Amino acid sequence: MDKDNDYSGPLDSPSSTTSSSSYFSSEDSEIFLDEVTPFDSISQCGNEREDTTNDGELPVPVFEDHGYAIPVLTASSVSSRSEISSLSNDSMFASAVGLKDPVSGLNFVKRCDNIDGLAHFKLTLNADRKLEEQQAREAFVPLPDDMVKDPEPARNDYGGKCGSTASKASTEGRSDSGYGTSTGPDLAVEEQRNKDDHDHDHDHDHDGPPSSPDMPEQFSNKYFEVRKSELAGYGAFARLDLTYGQKILVEPELFHADSVSLYDEFDMLSDGSKKAFKRMAAHCPTSGFDEVTSIFRTNSFNVGGGQAGIFLVAARFNHACANRNNVSYKFNDDKNGKRRITFETTKHIPAGTELTITYGSCPEELYSQWGFVCMCGGCKPLSDEDVARLASGINWN
Numbered sequence: 001m002d003k004d005n006d007y008s009g010p011l012d013s014p015s016s017t018t019s020s021s022s023y024f025s026s027e028d029s030e031i032f033l034d035e036v037t038p039f040d041s042i043s044q045c046g047n048e049r050e051d052t053t054n055d056g057e058l059p060v061p062v063f064e065d066h067g068y069a070i071p072v073l074t075a076s077s078v079s080s081r082s083e084i085s086s087l088s089n090d091s092m093f094a095s096a097v098g099l100k101d102p103v104s105g106l107n108f109v110k111r112c113d114n115i116d117g118l119a120h121f122k123l124t125l126n127a128d129r130k131l132e133e134q135q136a137r138e139a140f141v142p143l144p145d146d147m148v149k150d151p152e153p154a155r156n157d158y159g160g161k162c163g164s165t166a167s168k169a170s171t172e173g174r175s176d177s178g179y180g181t182s183t184g185p186d187l188a189v190e191e192q193r194n195k196d197d198h199d200h201d202h203d204h205d206h207d208g209p210p211s212s213p214d215m216p217e218q219f220s221n222k223y224f225e226v227r228k229s230e231l232a233g234y235g236a237f238a239r240l241d242l243t244y245g246q247k248i249l250v251e252p253e254l255f256h257a258d259s260v261s262l263y264d265e266f267d268m269l270s271d272g273s274k275k276a277f278k279r280m281a282a283h284c285p286t287s288g289f290d291e292v293t294s295i296f297r298t299n300s301f302n303v304g305g306g307q308a309g310i311f312l313v314a315a316r317f318n319h320a321c322a323n324r325n326n327v328s329y330k331f332n333d334d335k336n337g338k339r340r341i342t343f344e345t346t347k348h349i350p351a352g353t354e355l356t357i358t359y360g361s362c363p364e365e366l367y368s369q370w371g372f373v374c375m376c377g378g379c380k381p382l383s384d385e386d387v388a389r390l391a392s393g394i395n396w397n
């Protein structure tokens, strides 16, 4: 794609998908199966999938990579994934954590060890739609259609090292790690509910639904808060210990646009939304880009089809390179056809840690495409010579 005509922001997207819901209906929230099973009782079943609920019994998950079906003999409920991580034998399975059945959305750890001739299994079944919906509700951010506050702009208050000129868009999408099912709430209903709650409750105690992002740069929900970052400007920080696979943010897009439609879309925003947009970061703007374009380039996510979307809270997440970032994202359409972005943790994350996503593959790309020098600490920083060399070969406009 012609980069000169590409308005996709730095936050490139995986392909847009709407994932299916879990295929079983157990009332158990998450089901932990810690079974000691003789090897010969493992049924071999090729790579076929079992997609029934076995007449009300627990489903038999199929490991696609090995084709095993795990006999489900006993199960005990746990209420959260953090309980799973606190189990004494968790370390035994640590290397296998992260496997997930892509169809059912089951999180599982397959056969992990062989003790006295017995195979040990531990499975986490993401079985409860109510729990998933509750988590999605807690992570949900309503649109700022009723913004009343007008704080002094804090944008461009950057601690980060500035590149030479404005950020540049990219067409290169990041790969989608994918992450199972999303049985999110009816967002129209949730949006109204959250808005109503927000109207009556500004205390941010997070026992209830999340606050409205009337000030995205101060947003917080149960899982994270946006605040000043030593990395650059604002960032998002874990408010509690987060486990792998935790859904932390579900946010509808404010708008999406391309180079042709950007100003029409911007003009259609409410005054409050325009103000929120204009308080966003614009890294190293130059005379070559006006304010709206510069902010759009700095903060938009590539949502495919030559379009880039603005998500006010999601845009506050800074970048970290491969070994450092701890959150992945994907896009879904809700029942009303409105795109939303969902962020999910990819690691266990201690409280207080900055939450980061990936914008690109390496510091050179980050600088060449978007004009900032990565300070994530997980990569080899660009030297002044590197920056000079890269800058000399870049036509930012």
Ligand SMILES: C[S@@+](CC[C@H](N)C(=O)[O-])C[C@H]1O[C@@H](n2cnc3c(N)ncnc32)[C@H](O)[C@@H]1O
Pocket (backbone or CB within 6 Å): 160, 161, 167, 231, 232, 233, 234, 235, 280, 281, 282, 283, 298, 299, 315, 316, 317, 318, 319, 320, 370, 372, 373, 374, 375, 376
């Ligand atoms: C989408 S914004 C991220 C949120 C931003 N820090 C804020 O205050 O709203 C992207 C900008 O954040 C800064 N940034 C993000 N990750 C960074 C990193 N690893 N190192 C340096 N600057 C970073 C860059 O200036 C980039 O243009």
